[in-house]
Amino acid sequence: MPPLLEAKQLTKRYGDTLALDAVDFEVHEGVTGLLGPNGAGKSTSIKLFLGLLRPTSGSAELSGVRPYESISARARMGYMPEHDCLPTSTTATEFLTHMAQVSGLPAAQARTRAADTLRHVGLHEERYRSIGEYSTGMKQRVKLAQSIVHDPVIVLLDEPTAGLDPAGRDEMLELIQKIGKEFGISVVISTHLIGDVERICDRVILLEGGKVTQQGEVSSYTQETQTLYIEIDGKLDDLLAALAKRKVQATADGGIILIEQATDVDYDAIRDAIVEVDARLRRLAPGCGRLTDMFRSAPK
Amino acid sequence: MTTESRGELFDIGYRRYDGPREGLWRARQTLWTNGIRTALGIGRGMRAKILPLLLLIGVVGPAVITVIIASQSPEAARDALSPPTYYHLVSTFVMIFAAIVAPELICPDRRDRVLHLYLVRPIRPLDYILSRWAAFFAVMLFFVYIGQIIMFAGTLLASGDQWQYIKDYWLDVPKFMVAGLAIAAFYTTLSLAISSFTVRRAYASAFIVGVFIMGAASSGILTGCDESSFDVPEGTPVNCVPITGENGKWFALLDVARAPTHISNMVFDYEDESLTGIYVQDLPSAAPIGWYLLMVVVPGFILVRRYQRISL
Numbered sequence: 078m079p080p081l082l083e084a085k086q087l088t089k090r091y092g093d094t095l096a097l098d099a100v101d102f103e104v105h106e107g108v109t110g111l112l113g114p115n116g117a118g119k120s121t122s123i124k125l126f127l128g129l130l131r132p133t134s135g136s137a138e139l140s141g142v143r144p145y146e147s148i149s150a151r152a153r154m155g156y157m158p159e160h161d162c163l164p165t166s167t168t169a170t171e172f173l174t175h176m177a178q179v180s181g182l183p184a185a186q187a188r189t190r191a192a193d194t195l196r197h198v199g200l201h202e203e204r205y206r207s208i209g210e211y212s213t214g215m216k217q218r219v220k221l222a223q224s225i226v227h228d229p230v231i232v233l234l235d236e237p238t239a240g241l242d243p244a245g246r247d248e249m250l251e252l253i254q255k256i257g258k259e260f261g262i263s264v265v266i267s268t269h270l271i272g273d274v275e276r277i278c279d280r281v282i283l284l285e286g287g288k289v290t291q292q293g294e295v296s297s298y299t300q301e302t303q304t305l306y307i308e309i310d311g312k313l314d315d316l317l318a319a320l321a322k323r324k325v326q327a328t329a330d331g332g333i334i335l336i337e338q339a340t341d342v343d344y345d346a347i348r349d350a351i352v353e354v355d356a357r358l359r360r361l362a363p364g365c366g367r368l369t370d371m372f373r374s375a376p377k
Numbered sequence: 378m379t380t381e382s383r384g385e386l387f388d389i390g391y392r393r394y395d396g397p398r399e400g401l402w403r404a405r406q407t408l409w410t411n412g413i414r415t416a417l418g419i420g421r422g423m424r425a426k427i428l429p430l431l432l433l434i435g436v437v438g439p440a441v442i443t444v445i446i447a448s449q450s451p452e453a454a455r456d457a458l459s460p461p462t463y464y465h466l467v468s469t470f471v472m473i474f475a476a477i478v479a480p481e482l483i484c485p486d487r488r489d490r491v492l493h494l495y496l497v498r499p500i501r502p503l504d505y506i507l508s509r510w511a512a513f514f515a516v517m518l519f520f521v522y523i524g525q526i527i528m529f530a531g532t533l534l535a536s537g538d539q540w541q542y543i544k545d546y547w548l549d550v551p552k553f554m555v556a557g558l559a560i561a562a563f564y565t566t567l568s569l570a571i572s573s574f575t576v577r578r579a580y581a582s583a584f585i586v587g588v589f590i591m592g593a594a595s596s597g598i599l600t601g602c603d604e605s606s607f608d609v610p611e612g613t614p615v616n617c618v619p620i621t622g623e624n625g626k627w628f629a630l631l632d633v634a635r636a637p638t639h640i641s642n643m644v645f646d647y648e649d650e651s652l653t654g655i656y657v658q659d660l661p662s663a664a665p666i667g668w669y670l671l672m673v674v675v676p677g678f679i680l681v682r683r684y685q686r687i688s689l
Binding site for chain 2: 181
């Protein structure tokens with residue numbers, strides 16, 4: 078399957094500042110997280126894919142088309158900015174109809190799409206209220222709705238959960254996941270929140286200092302590791318000695334014993350060692366990776 | 378006995394859109410239509426409609442009165458209000474309308490940052506601003522033409538011999554159309570260009586009015602009559618020389634708001650008896666034309682450049 082978005086040696090320089098340094102990455106169908114701290118180059122990447130900026134060198138392509146050379150490519154993209162971007166004196170339904178038309182949809186279809194989209198984001202009952210009267214969460218939903226009202230193939234969301242309370246954040250993430258999984262619209266979320274990526278993304282691209290330092294399936298970072306965690310009540314030193322006697326390399330970290338690269342043979346040795354020291358076993362489990370480990374293992 | 382309902386509800390879920398996508402022209406047309414609706418207050422509260430209604434009364438009222446006079450005496454009507462004097466009269470109303478309403482078309486889009494959402498759609502900044510310009514230009518044209526059309530049609534019907542009236546005055550139609558174009562293009566371009574410098578409508582309106590007032594005031598001061606130059610006992614303005622000397626007549630052009638009415642005077646071959654009008658008529662014909670073009674082309678260029686350079 079060809080990628081939807083593709084950055085090839087993508088470089089963007091603002092004067093002396095190098096915002097993106099010859100990055101290569103691909104975005105495929107599904108939900109992709111563009112993760113990185115502030116100033117990592119996330120927003121610059123999005124602007125390059127939207128065709129709002131021209132790369133200094135390299136290319137940013139949507140299905141083989143460079144949006145900065147052909148603005149018609151934008152008809153197949155949606156964008157939700159991080160900041161406020163809504164008119165206050167119009168109703169949500171009027172605004173969405175207008176935006177669908179600006180995206181090229183005829184008037185009748187634009188009206189139908191606006192009503193459908195507002196239903197999908199849970200604002201059907203509120204659609205005739207002025208946007209100025211909406212809560213922050215509702216405004217965020219209108220922002221999301223305007224980004225998909227013209228049924229794009231891909232939607233780029235810039236910090237979609239910024240400014241939301243925990244409940245609002247959960248709802249927004251659910252909605253984004255629904256767009257990516259049920260609506261068939263691929264999603265790129267640009268965020269600095271690892272939790273958001275871990276919860277809803279299939280793939281992650283880690284940007285740091287204008288470079289891609291890691292990219293891959295989120296599951297590959299969060300799957301079980303070969304490190305074994307053993308937690309017992311007391312007798313920590315005795316167990317370490319018993320394990321050493323059985324040639325099992327173990328280290329203590331606080332009240333927990335860690336065994337790196339544990340094999341099936343080690344499990345038998347651990348069982349025997351615990352029986353030998355007569356320790357009460359509280360936990361014996363393989364470790365799980367976290368996305369935060371990406372930052373530790375990323376090349377600097 | 379009740380019958381069991383057999384109705385069922387289905388969640389049809391998300392439906393992909395596979396209908397037509399009309400591209401750039403649909404986007405431009407949508408922005409144009411939206412601009413016209415905004416300028417006329419359509420789809421908004423009563424407050425937004427007050428100004429367009431007042432302007433409509435302002436431009437139609439004198440025309441209707443002229444038609445009423447024409448129904449009694451066609452010649453008296455023409456003496457009371459001719460096509461060029463009509464433009465002198467309504468230019469002030471049109472100017473006030475432009476100053477208050479033009480900012481409405483572009484300032485809120487930048488203040489609320491809706492412009493960001495437009496520019497990530499398949500339109501360029503130039504398409505956006507030209508659509509807005511075209512929308513306001515269309516509204517201005519409507520207001521400058523409507524009174525002239527009523528006056529011409531009404532006076533024609535009121536005249537005893539319609540055929541003779543057409544033979545005598547048919548040239549009024551192309552003339553008022555050309556002069557109207559000049560007036561509408563001037564106020565549209567200048568007002569929008571000034572509005573492009575701020576996100577606040579009130580500031581833009583104040584600045585537009587300020588430009589016109591300052592222009593009129595500086596022109597008035599610099600072209601004031603040197604009373605010693607009066608060579609006729611009654612001191613008719615025709616014979617007066619500006620206090621800044623003979624070359625001071627050029628300062629009459631500083632009354633920016635009158636730039637399009639000088640063009641209108643030239644189109645109608647009308648002798649403007651106001652002091653500014655007299656001074657400008659004394660200048661070479663190229664002067665008011667060049668000044669007018671400068672007042673339209675430079676703001677137009679600024680407007681386009683400001684939007685072409687916009688960064689999101």
